[in-house]
Amino acid sequence: MKNNNDLQFDLLVPGTALREGLKIIAESKIGALVVIGSSSKLERISTGGFTLNAAQFSSNKLAELAKMDGAIILNDDVTEILKANVHLNPLPSIHTIQTGTRHRTAERVAKETSLMAVTVSEESSVIRIFFDDKIIELEDPTTLLAKINESLQSVDRTRRRFDESLLELSELELEGSLSNHNVLDAIQKGELLERLATTLKKEATKLGEDSGIVTIQIDSLESGVDQALSLIIKDHILGKRFRNIEKVRNVISGTSYEELNSMSMLGALLGKEPLDEMSISKGYRVLARLPGIPDNIQDSLVSKFKILPRLLNASVEELYNVEGIGHQRAQQLKSYFVGLLQASGLPYSNGR
Numbered sequence: 001m002k003n004n005n006d007l008q009f010d011l012l013v014p015g016t017a018l019r020e021g022l023k024i025i026a027e028s029k030i031g032a033l034v035v036i037g038s039s040s041k042l043e044r045i046s047t048g049g050f051t052l053n054a055a056q057f058s059s060n061k062l063a064e065l066a067k068m069d070g071a072i073i074l075n076d077d078v079t080e081i082l083k084a085n086v087h088l089n090p091l092p093s094i095h096t097i098q099t100g101t102r103h104r105t106a107e108r109v110a111k112e113t114s115l116m117a118v119t120v121s122e123e124s125s126v127i128r129i130f131f132d133d134k135i136i137e138l139e140d141p142t143t144l145l146a147k148i149n150e151s152l153q154s155v156d157r158t159r160r161r162f163d164e165s166l167l168e169l170s171e172l173e174l175e176g177s178l179s180n181h182n183v184l185d186a187i188q189k190g191e192l193l194e195r196l197a198t199t200l201k202k203e204a205t206k207l208g209e210d211s212g213i214v215t216i217q218i219d220s221l222e223s224g225v226d227q228a229l230s231l232i233i234k235d236h237i238l239g240k241r242f243r244n245i246e247k248v249r250n251v252i253s254g255t256s257y258e259e260l261n262s263m264s265m266l267g268a269l270l271g272k273e274p275l276d277e278m279s280i281s282k283g284y285r286v287l288a289r290l291p292g293i294p295d296n297i298q299d300s301l302v303s304k305f306k307i308l309p310r311l312l313n314a315s316v317e318e319l320y321n322v323e324g325i326g327h328q329r330a331q332q333l334k335s336y337f338v339g340l341l342q343a344s345g346l347p348y349s350n351g352r
Contacts, residue, residue: 011036011078012118012129013208014141018078021062022120022127022138031122032066033088033102037076037115045112046073049086057081066120071105097135106130141207148203148214152221155196159221162189166228173235173281174344176309180272180279183236184263187270190229191252191260197222227288234284235308241271281308290336297324301333312337 011018025032035042049070055061057079065072070085090108098104106117110130117130127138139147165186172178197218204214233248242248251269252260259265267273286308287298304322305311314337319330 009116009129009136010205012138013206013211015209017057017059018062018074019138019208021059022118024059024063025066025120026125026127028063028066029122029125030063030066030120031102032062032118032120033071033106034062034118035071035073035088035109035113035115036078036118038073038082039113039115041113042073042109042115045089045091045109046083047087047089049083051083052081055081103128107135139206141210144203144206145210148200148207151196151200151203152214152217155193155200155218155221158189158193158196159225162186162193162225162228165189169232170285171344173285173308174312174340176278176280178279178281179275180267180277181263181275183232183279184266184270184272184275186232187229187252188260188263188266190225190232191255193225194222194229228285231285231288235281236279237270237272239271282306283308283311286311286340290333293329293333297322297329300324312341 010016012022013019022032022034057074061081062072065081065084068085071083071088072081073083073086074080075082088105088109090105090112092108094108094111096104096107098107100121103119103121106119106128107130109115110117110132114132119128119130120126121128129136129138165182169178169182169186172182201215201218204211204218207214229249229252230245233242233245237248238245242251248270255266255269259269263275264273267275272279282302283305284298284302287293287301300322301311301319305314314334316327316330316334319325319333320327322330325333
């Protein structure tokens, strides 16, 4: 759930009336100090200026009022202009790192009133947001889009590496030569991909109405990653140390980047040591690739055969004896397993 400052920040993304008004001010090189919201604290530090009675907000009105030296006060949702040409007198003892008078005042007002203050620099036309102890410099939409497109390329490269890791995982699982290192490599790349995607989605919201296409691209690059990680965890991590996927995911998401990038640290956290030790799949990822096999049937097969090699070489009769599996499904499973082993050039049991 978004807090009040988040909602107000949404009103500052490109395409909104407030952002357009600030853009006009910046291009006019006149500078401005705008406070969003009102409170008794703000009233106490305000002098002079004049009140506008239910003046509807517009970009042009904001730009016209900015021609006066004082601050402009807007209501919380930026639908009305409450006051203009206001002189603000925050406590001078409040620490500020700003140099210009307008920016020093904005930072102190934000800290003293807990309201959001926005400045437009007269000289540089830079737009800054002050709230609590945070200072954010709004980037030009063209510059921001270029940075986001560059980040998209990074997410795309990470996705390709993750897919390559999954392909290697599948091949080595069938060969029975999969190591803990291979498992951790796939988990590492998947988690990194999800973190990059989450960060990029947050950045994309700053594009306002232009964020939609970027979000669609990110969703496409992230598609299927969560399910793939869950299946890897079911196949290789769950056991005595971890009893459910959620606990494992919490451990992984709670790792620092240093821990995530260190195979030995990640292996210690997930119980996958030593790194060169073989890790035998339970078979969930293999079963998930065959459509129409419900989760409860997958669980029954894994419970019966324990490890992937036994599952792949089970006879039709052995598969049929698993609860919930009829003759047709047993034959379907056997044909699927034989096909996998043949495609990999591995020996198989054609038991019926």
